[in-house]
Amino acid sequence: MIPQLSDLFATARVVSLPLATRFRGIDSREALLFRGPEGWSEFSPFAEYDDTEATAWLAAGIDFAWNPTPPLLRSSIPVNATLPAVAVAEVAAVLARFGSCRTVKVKVAEPGQSLADDVARVEEVRRILGPEGRIRVDANGAWNVDEAEHAIHALASLDLEYVEQPCATVPELAEIRERVKYMGVPIAADESVRRAVDPLAVARAGAADLLVIKAQPLGGIVSAGRIVAEAGLPAVISSALDTSIGISMGLHLAATIPRLDYDCGLGTAALLAADVTDEPLLPVDGELPVRRVTPSPALLELHAASAERTSWWYARLIRVWDELTA
Ligand SMILES: O=C(O)CCC(=O)c1ccccc1C(=O)O
Ligand SMILES: [Mg+2]
Known part of the structure; x- marks a missing residue:
């Protein structure tokens, strides 16, 4: 089941986390986080990936938030x-x-x-x-x-x-x-x-x-x-x-x-x-x-992405959701 965009936007937060060491040519990692019935999940395709490539990343994020996981064989x-x-x-x-x-x-x-x-x-x-x-x-x-x-x-x-x-x-x-x-x-x-x-x-x-x-x-x-x-x-x-x-x-x-x-x-x-x-x-x-993770409201606030980057991620989410549900 794919949730409505409004269900995703209800809890969506965009963060930019500083890296301790430069990696893959970047100094900070951006991610869009959201919560579903199963808990918090993540949508974080790299910035240079196009919408088609990002579609699998969104399907994954939605799956982890909305669907129970298969049986866990180790902890x-x-x-x-x-x-x-x-x-x-x-x-x-x-x-x-x-x-x-x-x-x-x-x-x-x-x-x-x-x-x-x-x-x-x-x-x-x-x-x-x-x-x-x-x-x-x-x-x-x-x-x-x-x-x-x-x-x-x-x-x-x-x-x-x-x-x-x-x-x-x-x-x-x-x-x-x-x-x-x-x-x-x-x-x-x-x-x-x-x-x-x-x-x-x-x-x-x-x-x-x-x-x-x-x-x-x-x-x-x-x-x-x-x-x-x-x-x-x-x-x-x-x-x-x-x-x-x-x-x-x-x-x-x-x-x-x-x-x-x-x-x-x-x-x-x-x-x-x-x-x-x-x-x-x-x-x-x-x-x-093996456990789920709940973000801290204070850390979401502290590491919130800029208004400009947040809008970029929201626009990306809309486009990729459109592609996923097309
Ligand atoms: O496999 C690991 O040890 C960590 C993950 C990793 O290296 C990685 C992380 C982000 C993007 C690409 C890669 C990669 O394996 O190439
Ligand atoms: Mg590799």
Whole structure:
């Protein structure tokens, strides 16, 4: 069931949360929050996404607010720390925000940086985690196949759990996966799932060993859960740098997945310098509890987006709701 626009606007609030560390080229994260019969939910497609792409994000937000979740199979979710492409000198301080996580996802291939920067950053993470720590890297599709092969050769001695979206396209993923198979480095697909016309194409092509699954871009808990089941590959449930309310949606998705073989990328509230709740979903001993989140009125007020940005989000909500109900 899709609520009326007036039902959404009855509780809608737009917030702008400062980031502790620049991430994906942004210093603050905007989100539209609203409440339904099941509780608070989030609509936060990135600003540059068009209305068609944002439609799945709204379907997800509505689903989490209006529909009961499927049965929850666990009450706590192991999570990784997420390290933006910061300088070596900043690595320890950023990781400290996540508490003691055994797994770190390191952003690599940042525009304007070199492979040497990536190697130095991953070396520093390995030094801090020790040999038992699990390190995965995420290139956000920035390498071509040769660059990916070169980079994986340079990073492999640091012991990689997997490489997330080394290249942009499914055929490139298939090619790099074949080239590094002999090294035992698995390939994960993220953008090739959440931004693809067909999220199952990458699995069908045999182009990835595992999938990164995000609740909002994949249309919500039920829809994302179906994709995981049909893909038949291990899934890492991750955030889209959501507020604690969006993280809560991801945690509920993670709790419904029959098998969770990898730590989930849901620790990202630690990258925010402020949140909408007095009890943010920050990892403790590498875990997060599966629970809903209610924002604090004072924090909604304190972090309210400007009038101009609020109008922008309201207009976007109207357009995307129109597209969703068309
Ligand atoms: O997976 C994680 O550790 C955190 C989520 C994350 O990295 C992310 C957050 C916002 C936008 C894109 C991405 C990404 O995985 O590429
Ligand atoms: Mg990714």
